[in-house]
Amino acid sequence: MTTGLLIVVLVAVFIGAIAQRIAGLGFALLISPFLVILLGSHGGVLMVNVCGLVSSALIMFRVWKDIDWSMYRWLAVPAVIGSVPASAAAVYLPAGPMAVVVGAVVLAALSVSLLMQRTSVTVTGNGAKAVAGFVSGVTNAVAGVGGPSVSAYALMARWPQRPFAATLQPFFVTIAVVTLTAKISLDPGQMPPFQAWAWALIALMIIGGIYAGEKLQRFIRDDQARAAVVVIAFFGAAAALTKGIIDLVA
Incomplete structure (x- = not known):
């Protein structure tokens, strides 16, 4: 791992x-495509899961009083x-x-999220x-991106931003712990090759x-934070998709 790569x-x-602290999501959308390019498909997605677990765990205790636990259960069990x-x-x-899947999933998720913002459809039940x-559980495991499907649901269910x-x-x-446990159990060698001091810097x-x-x-x-996340994530996802296609052709 070079110093320049670690800095990036x-x-x-x-x-x-x-982005995660301001908008509640966006961490994976923002960094997943870039980490796939930098660390490889498997290592990049695993890295997203690790960082997402740490960031969400830290934020969770800051917003504890606003958590809707009933909603959490209905989302988490299927996930x-x-x-x-x-x-x-x-x-x-x-x-x-994998790189193609990551890029395509992020691009599709972003597109659906943008379309959902313009719809007047309301879902219940x-x-x-x-x-x-x-869907969030599946896309998080495959591409490191679990936010768009629940974000689309929130928009169509008119779920207020704070809760x-x-x-x-x-x-x-929850989904990060499950995904990491499953992947590391099946293939411990997937973890990115960082030294302990590098992991400390990441934390x-x-x-x-x-x-x-x-x-x-x-x-x-x-809305401003989410717009910035979407723009950056679009570029990153397109780059990851392009890299995957090049790898497949090569």
């Missing part, structure tokens, strides 16, 4: 943590059911197709929650990003 990873993690087989499948997918949770952002934190912790960047996000939250509206 640290910057990406720091910016992702800021766990989807995560386990998807994690096993992701372990055995070759690197080229527990079935929609379960579907959103299941939505708070409830996603224990939800992301510091997550903490620093969360702190910076709390300070910036006073001046940045949620």
Whole structure:
């Protein structure tokens, strides 16, 4: 691991943590495509799961009073059911197709999220929650991106931003723990080859990003933060998709 590569990873993690604290999601969307390019498909997605687990766990205790635990249960149980087989499948997918999957999933998720913001459709009932949770579990395991399906549900269910952002934190912790446990059990060699001091720096960047996000939250509206995340994630996803296609052709 070169110093330059580590610096890029640290910057990406720091910016992702800021987005996660301000908007409640965006960490994975923002950094998943870039980490796939930098660390490879399997290592990049696993890295996203690790960082997402840490950032959501830290944020969760800051927003505890706003968490809707009933909503959490309806999302989390189906997500766990989807995560386990998807994690096993992701372990055995070759690197080229994985990069294509990551890029395509993020691009599709972003596009659907943008379309959902313009719709007047309203969904009700527990079935929609379960579907959103299941899809989130699958996409998190395969591409490191679990937010778009629950975000689309939130938009169509008219779920207020504060409890939505708070409830996603224990939800992301849950699916990250399940995914990491499954993947590392099947293939311990997937973990990115960082030294202990590098992992410590990554943890510091997550903490620093969360702190910076709390300070910036006073001046940045949620819709502005989400718009910035979408723009950056679009570029990153397109780059990951292109890299995967090049790897497949080569």
